Amino acid sequence: xxxxxxxEPLPDLLEKDQPLLEVKDxxxxxxQYREGLRETDLQVISKLDITLYKKEIVAVVGASGSGKxxxxxxxxxxxxxxxxxxxxxxxxxxxLSPERQEHLRGEEISLIPQSVSALDPLMKTGKQVQAVIKGxxxxxxxxxxxxxxxxPSKTSNSYPFELSGGMVRRVLAATSLASSxxxxxxxxxxxxxxxxxxxETVNYIKQLAENGKGVIFITHDxxxxxxxxxxxxVFYAGQTVxxxxxxxxxxxxxxxRHPYTKALWNALPQNGFVxxxxxxxxxxxxxxxxIFHPRCPVKTDLCKKKQPESKxxxxxxxxxxxx
Amino acid sequence: xxxxxxxxxxxxxxxxxxxxxxxxxVQPGEIVGLCGYNGAGKTxxxxxxxxxxxxxxxxxxxxxxxxxxxxxxxxxxxxxxxPEKSINPKWKMKKVLEETTDLDxxxxxxxxxxxxxxxxxxxxxxxGELQRFCLARTLGKHTKYLIAxxxxxxxxxxxxxxxxxxxxxxxxxxxxxxxxxxHNQHLLQKISDRTVSIA
Ligand SMILES: Nc1ncnc2c1ncn2[C@@H]1O[C@H](COP(=O)(O)OP(=O)(O)OP(=O)(O)O)[C@@H](O)[C@H]1O
Ligand code: SF4
Ligand SMILES: [Mg+2]
Numbered sequence: 001x002x003x004x005x006x007x008e009p010l011p012d013l014l015e016k017d018q019p020l021l022e023v024k025d026x027x028x029x030x031x032q033y034r035e036g037l038r039e040t041d042l043q044v045i046s047k048l049d050i051t052l053y054k055k056e057i058v059a060v061v062g063a064s065g066s067g068k069x070x071x072x073x074x075x076x077x078x079x080x081x082x083x084x085x086x087x088x089x090x091x092x093x094x095x096l097s098p099e100r101q102e103h104l105r106g107e108e109i110s111l112i113p114q115s116v117s118a119l120d121p122l123m124k125t126g127k128q129v130q131a132v133i134k135g136x137x138x139x140x141x142x143x144x145x146x147x148x149x150x151x152p153s154k155t156s157n158s159y160p161f162e163l164s165g166g167m168v169r170r171v172l173a174a175t176s177l178a179s180s181x182x183x184x185x186x187x188x189x190x191x192x193x194x195x196x197x198x199x200e201t202v203n204y205i206k207q208l209a210e211n212g213k214g215v216i217f218i219t220h221d222x223x224x225x226x227x228x229x230x231x232x233x234v235f236y237a238g239q240t241v242x243x244x245x246x247x248x249x250x251x252x253x254x255x256x257r258h259p260y261t262k263a264l265w266n267a268l269p270q271n272g273f274v275x276x277x278x279x280x281x282x283x284x285x286x287x288x289x290x291i292f293h294p295r296c297p298v299k300t301d302l303c304k305k306k307q308p309e310s311k312x313x314x315x316x317x318x319x320x321x322x323x
Numbered sequence: 324x325x326x327x328x329x330x331x332x333x334x335x336x337x338x339x340x341x342x343x344x345x346x347x348x349v350q351p352g353e354i355v356g357l358c359g360y361n362g363a364g365k366t367x368x369x370x371x372x373x374x375x376x377x378x379x380x381x382x383x384x385x386x387x388x389x390x391x392x393x394x395x396x397x398x399x400x401x402x403x404x405x406p407e408k409s410i411n412p413k414w415k416m417k418k419v420l421e422e423t424t425d426l427d428x429x430x431x432x433x434x435x436x437x438x439x440x441x442x443x444x445x446x447x448x449x450x451g452e453l454q455r456f457c458l459a460r461t462l463g464k465h466t467k468y469l470i471a472x473x474x475x476x477x478x479x480x481x482x483x484x485x486x487x488x489x490x491x492x493x494x495x496x497x498x499x500x501x502x503x504x505x506h507n508q509h510l511l512q513k514i515s516d517r518t519v520s521i522a
Contacts, residue, residue, distance in 0.1 A: 042447075063479045065449020165361055191476045193406065194506050195362040220479050222508075267480040269513040275484035279435060280449070 018093050019263075020183055021052040021075070021213040026087035028070060028238070041084070043283040045070060045238035048087070049310060050216075054182070057205065057215040059225035061264065062235030063280045068218045071235075071298065072187050075216075076111060091183065105276075112179035112189050112205075118172065119160040125171045126156025132179040145174045149204060166200055173204030177211060184208055187218045202228055222249070222268060231315065234261045237280050237291045242309070243317040257286030257323035259296050290320070298322065325349040325372070325399065325500055326467045328342050330381030332367055337432040346379070347519060349468060354491070356518035357504045363521050365504045369472045372502070373401040385443030385467060400461035404473035406453035410445045416456055417441040424463040425496055434459050434489050450483035458486065462493065468500045476505065 028045035052058050060068050062225050073079045075089060077098055089096045091104065095178045100108075120128055129145065130138040143153055160168055190201055206228055209215050225232060226246050234242045241258045247304055248255035250291045252271070253262040263276040278295040286294065289304040296303065302321060310319045327347040333340045341364035349355050359365050367401045370376040372383055374390045374397055380484065383390045403409055410419055420426060420441070431438075434455045440448060448456075461469060471490075475483035492512060494501055505511055511518050 001439040061479070063449075064477070064482055066479075092410075188477070192473055192506065197361050198506075220477065222480060264480050267484040269484075269507065269509040273484050273487075273513050275488045276481050277485075279437070279452070 010152070012291055019051045019090070019131065020054050020056075020092060021050070021216075022088065022090040023048060023050045023071070023075075024088040024090075025049065026071075026074065026085070026089065028067070028074060028086075029084050030080075031082045032050075043238070045074075046283055047239045047310070047319070048235070049174060049240045050243070051315075052183070052214045052216060054214050055209050055212055055219055056231075057209050057229045059229035059232045060218045060235060060243075061220065061222055061225055061232060063237065063260075064220075065280060066235040068235055069187055069239040072216070072218060074186050075101075075183075076105055076109060081202050089204045106179075108181050109183045110176065110184070112172070112184055112186035119168065121160055122160060123129075124157055125163070129171065129178050132175055134180055142178065145177050148175045148177065149207070156214060166197055169197065170204070171201055173201075173207065176204075176208055182213055184213050184215045185218070186215060188220070189217075190219060190221055190224055192279055197214070198224065222264070223270075234258065234264065236260045238283050239284075239291055239319065240317065241292065242317050242323075243312075243315070245316060256318050257318040258292075259298055260292050263295075263297075292320075324351065324384075324385065325502075326384040326387075326432070327368075327372060328382050328384060330368075330371060330378035330383070330458060332364070332371060332376070332378050334480075342521060345521065347502075349422055349502055351467065351500050352494060352498040352504060354494065354501045354515045356515030357502055357521060358508065358511060358518065359521035361485065365521060366472055368521065369401055369470045369502075369504060373397065373399045375401070375472055378484070394463040396463060398465060398467040400463075400466045400468070401470045401472065402454075402461055402474045404476050406450060406457045407445065410453060412445050414445075415441070416443055416445065416448070416486060419445070419456060420459060423460045427459075430459055430462060433493060434486075435485060451478045454478060454482075454486065458490065466497075466499060468502070469494075470502045470504070472504045473506075474503070475510075476507070483510070 008026060026045060026048040029041045029043040032040050032042050038187055048067065048071065050058065062068060075087055079085065126142055129142045131155040132197060133141050142156065146153060151167065151170050151174065155167065186205060190198055193201060202224060205215060205217060216224060217229060226249055229246055232244050232246060242261045244256060244261060249265055252266040256262045256265060265278065266272045266274045275297060289306060290308050293299045307321050308321045310317050325348065327345060329344045329346055331340055331343040357365060369379050390399055436455050436459060440452060445453060475486055503511060503514060
């Protein structure tokens, strides 16, 4: 039972150094059939990197359509059939093959369901949480977890429709806590939540990490991301352009290194609401040079000709010649 | 003026009221922000004001005429949170637009819609790109008021700023009044002339 992990001795150095999840130089394309039976490959991700350790929350932010949800599907093995994946995805040090993905999905890797409708309407909530618990004393473990997320014990006899939205969210939290999964992927779990519900959801995602799980938190809500994440990965047009420490998101973005990250930060309504002109290109539209150069306010001639490689240091990363 | 005149609504007869006797006025060209807790009835209100649902009490008036009396194109238009849900996936974008309005080049360029997007299928555009089309669709010549229900919640901050800047500019040009619904207080403070909350 993962809940007891707090009492366990600290994992030894070797295990601590090994990432839970390691995505390296990932690329993804879709085979498309156009009129006239012409086949084309539409590349949507290239040079995508992300690394996650136990007890860590990595927020993934970035442009709409930059490949965030596709990354989640790639890790879970839920891509459509016409998708072609290249590069490395390692889970606990070993490559994630399709067979392994199918085996691990739900068991060791799990997706946080977005909505209330993820619960079975005809099953009492206690039973639903017990269903994901492995081993003996399911009932007792479930009670312990309900306690932890602040659900009264009588809630276990309630059906989902008898609960408020907030309580349902706690049941979802309990389900993720109870599952044996070590890697949790949350794809936009917070849009449309009022401040109260948002706080609850954030707390439970924090609880997951405190209980030893690694969490990938995909969101557009940068303010929330900064409250809970250890580091922030920024995606643009299918590439990781920067992985930054949370503290670097401050002021007018002077500590942020990639021009797109700065633009994202300064576009927040509370930070100036500055709209960077232009739109995110398809990868195929930028044949040469930096993927961001058509919109970059500080580009040079070099940027139009050559693709910048990623530069990494101390868990931070940036893909820009001048950062 | 858009007048929400003491409306009440409930989903079932004898069920609980979602809201009672709600009042609100939006002047032409005015931007009003609306916030409220989950389940407070914001989206229900949006649908009633746009004329998709009938209130049990009260009425919605546009320039002193009930919205229900407008035939053909509605003077009050609604933009939703999820653009992909309101666009026919089997139509190319050009057809999606032409279904409701004539192609207005100036509007398209103000909203940052590239001409090559017109030839694409909805699945080949990102959420932000689709949302621009949804906006273009609702901003026909007859639109006097727009209700934006979590319009940019699913979009990145840069796209959000772009779309709001374009919309605010257009609202100024055409004197369109906007009711902006959002949980993002920072956003509402930035764009609105005043904000109200629904309890
Ligand atoms: N089945 C598919 N066939 C072709 N293109 C696709 C397919 N699925 C996604 N794409 C494209 O891949 C790109 C990345 O999509 P993805 O859904 O990962 O974006 P995202 O970063 O999650 O965006 P958002 O923030 O709007 O949710 C987009 O350009 C999208 O149109
Ligand atoms: S490499 Fe050049 S174009 Fe790309 S982000 Fe850096 S400065 Fe801008
Ligand atoms: Mg997504």
